[in-house]
Amino acid sequence: MSNQTLTHINQRGDAHMVDVSAKSLSQREAKAEAYVEMQKETLMMIIEDRHKKGDVLATARIAGIMAAKKTAEIIPLCHPLLLTKIDVSIEPDLDHNRIHIVALCGLNGQTGVEMEALVAASTAALTIYDMCKAVQKDIIISQVRLLTKSGGKSGDFKAERL
Structure with missing residues (x-):
């Protein structure tokens, strides 16, 4: 955990867009x-x-692609971005009865795209749940997290393996 201050809170403690x-x-x-974890029958x-x-x-x-483009409308303090790249990869994992979603977002800009990638992955997972809830209500969405980020003043980030 870093000692950086929260950038979306001003000196009075009010939320604001940076x-x-x-x-x-x-x-x-x-x-x-x-x-997205589910029963084997649902996955098949x-x-x-x-x-x-x-x-x-x-x-x-x-x-997921549509959600990445709408992130600023969903997350209150996000900047609207001109994304130049959105890729949502979805792969079944038969060994663990789950689906693995990876979302990649990119641009040439003044602020990062972490939220866009997270919103894309989350929305893809929620869409799978929505489409399958009539078949299985106890589907589990888990491990939504940032894997990597590059560019900008704060530099690169790579998550540790779980």
């Missing part, structure tokens, strides 16, 4: 992940494309 106008442009990327239904609502993984991928 002014990034003085920051220089830099290439920035962030990668986040989420897991998704993999074998037997779901009545359609292609669960394709729908979740599109939802």
Whole structure:
């Protein structure tokens, strides 16, 4: 844990959007992940494309991409960003009866894209839950976290393996 101050709180303790106008442009990327754990039968239904609502993984991928672009509308103090890259990878993990989601966002800008990557991964996971809740209500979304970030004044970050 670092000793840095919270940037979204002003001297009076009020929440505010940080002014990034003085920051220089830099290439920035962030990668986040989420897991969606379920019963084997539910996972097989998704993999074998037997779901009545359609292609669960394709729908979740599109939802993640759309969510990344709308992050500033969802998270109150986020800046609206002109993302130049969004990739949402969704892979079934048959050994653990889960789906692994990795979202990557990038831009050349004055502020980072960590929240966009996290929102993309989270929304893809929530979409899988939404599409499958009629089949299984106790699906678990877990380990939503930032994996990497690069660019900007604070430098690079890489999460430790769990």
